[in-house]
Amino acid sequence: MARIKKEIPTQVDPLLEIEEQLSHQLNPVQPDPEFVRRIHSKLTNPPSVLLETRADFTGIIPVLGVIASGIIFLWIINRIRVWLF
């Protein structure tokens, strides 16, 4: 029985075309050498840890004291006026 040869399509496989396109178009990019150096330096020479000290509130305390005293003084005066009148 004679076998009929099927014609092989000459069209290029579209997936191969895409693979070729990807190979040509996706090129590696070089990171900025300065960036590479900077991060290398940070990784190999990490800065010593600085512990933050608590904020100094000592200057505010006298001011708050004066304001609190004033409020208490006004409150007392007000109470005395209520009792008298």
Added chain:
Amino acid sequence: MNDISDDLALSMAKNGDKDAFGILYERYVGRIYNYIYYRTGNPKEAEDLTARVFYRAINHIGSYKNLGVPFSAWLYRIAHNLVANWHRDRSRRKEVPLEEHIELRSKSDIPETALEISQEKEKLLLAIRNLPADRQEVILLKFLDRMSNAEIAAVTGRSEGAIKSLYHRTLLALRDNLEISA
């Protein structure tokens, strides 16, 4: 010292040798930067995230366990997670398409043939950008890093067969995306 093997550099880095970690950094910074650059499409974000990959790596190198996969697979996992977080945060804010960042040179500065190549590249990048994250990853690891399916499987934590199948489906999806944009 620069010609020591990854395994030796790793074991020294695990013991706190920062210079040994510096060697690993020099070896892999370019690959990690490329991966992040193409995943984010933004050079500045790529630098920021690349730096964070290596800071995270140096902070956790003590707990690194060699499970027979390349060290790069571990770095890529960190990069993958950071990029995923970046995309999630970004989706809550304004989105800027990839093509606005990559090849940002003015078109008037580019010769005609180069312009055609640039436009073709922009289309391709946009088509890649429209793929789901796992498919973008397969394409970038295969074509930027020239990884085999087995290596990609190690990076992504899937089987080699799953990667082969995913890669084929990705090419089909990419073809469809390119046909739509044509």
